[in-house]
Amino acid sequence: MTDPNAYHPDEQDLKLARLLDQSMDQAGSTRDTDVPGQDPLLPFLAAYKSAVQLKKEAPADNDLWLAVEKAIEDKGAERSAAPGLRPWRHEQPVSREDGPAPEMKVRWLPLLVRVAALFMLVVFMWMLLTRQDMPEPQLVLQTTSEKQQATLPDGTLVTLRPYSELYRLTGHDSGHRYKITGEGYFDIASLPHRSFVVMTDDAMVRVTGTRFSVSTWDRHTRVFLEKGAVLMALPDGSSAAVLSPGETGRVHNGSIATMTDIPAGTHLGWLEDELVLDRRPLSSIIREIGHHFNVSISVSPVLVDAELSGTVVLDDAEAVIRDLAVSIGASVEQPEPGYFIIASSGENGRH
Numbered sequence: 001m002t003d004p005n006a007y008h009p010d011e012q013d014l015k016l017a018r019l020l021d022q023s024m025d026q027a028g029s030t031r032d033t034d035v036p037g038q039d040p041l042l043p044f045l046a047a048y049k050s051a052v053q054l055k056k057e058a059p060a061d062n063d064l065w066l067a068v069e070k071a072i073e074d075k076g077a078e079r080s081a082a083p084g085l086r087p088w089r090h091e092q093p094v095s096r097e098d099g100p101a102p103e104m105k106v107r108w109l110p111l112l113v114r115v116a117a118l119f120m121l122v123v124f125m126w127m128l129l130t131r132q133d134m135p136e137p138q139l140v141l142q143t144t145s146e147k148q149q150a151t152l153p154d155g156t157l158v159t160l161r162p163y164s165e166l167y168r169l170t171g172h173d174s175g176h177r178y179k180i181t182g183e184g185y186f187d188i189a190s191l192p193h194r195s196f197v198v199m200t201d202d203a204m205v206r207v208t209g210t211r212f213s214v215s216t217w218d219r220h221t222r223v224f225l226e227k228g229a230v231l232m233a234l235p236d237g238s239s240a241a242v243l244s245p246g247e248t249g250r251v252h253n254g255s256i257a258t259m260t261d262i263p264a265g266t267h268l269g270w271l272e273d274e275l276v277l278d279r280r281p282l283s284s285i286i287r288e289i290g291h292h293f294n295v296s297i298s299v300s301p302v303l304v305d306a307e308l309s310g311t312v313v314l315d316d317a318e319a320v321i322r323d324l325a326v327s328i329g330a331s332v333e334q335p336e337p338g339y340f341i342i343a344s345s346g347e348n349g350r351h
Contacts, residue, residue, distance in 0.1 A: 020290075113130070137167040137179060147270070152176070155189035156196065161215075161270055163294045169199065182291065183215035185271060188228070202251045206231045213267050217291035218284060220251040224267035232256050269310075275312040275320070282306045286342070287325065293317035299342045305332055 045249040079136050141150045143160045150166075151157055154176055160166060164182025171177070175195035184324050188196050190209030196204045198214050203221035205214060210228025214221065225243040232249040233240035239255035248259045248267065265276035270292065277285065283304040286297040306328045312320055318334070325332045325342050 017151070030045070134287050137169055139165065140168050141166045143182075151347070154194070154196070157187040157189075159185040159271060162292055180214055181216055183213065183217060183270070185211075185213045186267065187211045200235070203256070204233055204235055206233070217265075218250075218287050222248065222250040222267075224248050224262075226264065226268070240350070269311070270314065273314045275314055277308045277310050277312065279307045279309050280326070282308065282342075289314075289317070289320060289324075293320075294338070296339045297342065299323065300330070302344055303328060303342060 008328050037194050141148060141160050142165045143162050145162055147161050149157065149159045158166060161183040164184060166184060167179045169177040169179055177197040177199065179199040188207055188209050196207050200216050200221040205223055207230045208230065210230055211226040212230055213224045223243065225245055225247055227245055231240060232243060233256065241249055241256040243249050244260065246260060248262050249256055263278055266278055269276035282299060283335060285308065286299055290297050292314055308327060312323060314320060321340050322332050330342050330344055333343065
């Protein structure tokens with residue numbers, strides 16, 4: 001027999017046990033108080049286990065069942081000791097010598113409530129065990145101060161921007177799923193009947209064969225499609241858009257917004273260690289530079305909306321920041337390593 005101590009339920013399991021107990025309390029107004037014996041929940045659990053042969057098919061499931069049952073029984077003992085609470089009843093069966101057993105009255109509403117609760121428990125157990133069986137995300141590629149290239153198992157070529165990470169979530173014959181933080185450029189191998197999904201914290205991109213970039217450093221996910229077609233959507237599916245070559249999609253105000261007037265170099269210049277600017281506000285530029293060099297940059301409020309155009313070589317953080325400041329008539333201070341302040345000329349010496 002499986003030792004119930006072999007599995008120790010976590011707080012989530014105990015919370016479920018308590019919720020089931022509360023559900024039974026709510027059905028108390030229709031409970032038949034003439035039914036002798038223990039609370040009927042545990043017999044229902046035992047009957048279900050026997051019917052689906054959990055003990056034979058999944059020993060780990062059986063341990064989980066036993067642990068939950070034990071937790072319910074332990075909670076019942078605590079309830080018995082607490083004043084003012086309804087105790088669990090453990091009455092001895094009526095002996096035949098004492099006369100005929102009282103007629104058992106079946107009430108369908110309490111029965112349906114318990115069956116519904118049992119069904120919810122089974123669904124929860126399935127979700128819990130499925131989640132436990134899922135592999136942990138595997139770190140595929142991580143960059144520091146230099147961008148890196150890697151070929152994924154399916155032949156996809158990925159280039160990661162500095163200070164970015166790519167994780168593999170799942171992989172099988174019909175498709176692969178990854179998660180990215182930072183920015184990456186994907187050249188997907190065109191294979192029929194296979195999907196390729198890139199996840200971020202607030203979006204997902206699904207493709208079959210294409211070239212595109214995904215970035216997360218600019219507050220929300222942004223996707224630029226160079227070739228092919230991609231479906232960009234929110235994780236819950238509430239908003240989605242199919243991008244065409246040259247289009248940009250980004251998460252904006254809880255939906256997917258698309259743009260067509262942004263030059264490709266603005267998105268892909270970093271592949272050539274360049275920052276291509278086309279009337280771009282300084283507030284957005286410093287977020288990209290901050291990610292690329294892993295530095296923090298503060299900008300005077302009077303400068304954040306300044307727009308710049310041109311090409312900047314991404315070779316040195318301090319040099320890039322000072323060039324940007326000079327182009328708008330501002331100055332740069334560096335109070336400490338890795339932290340820069342871009343101030344207007346009239347604010348010199350205030351920080």
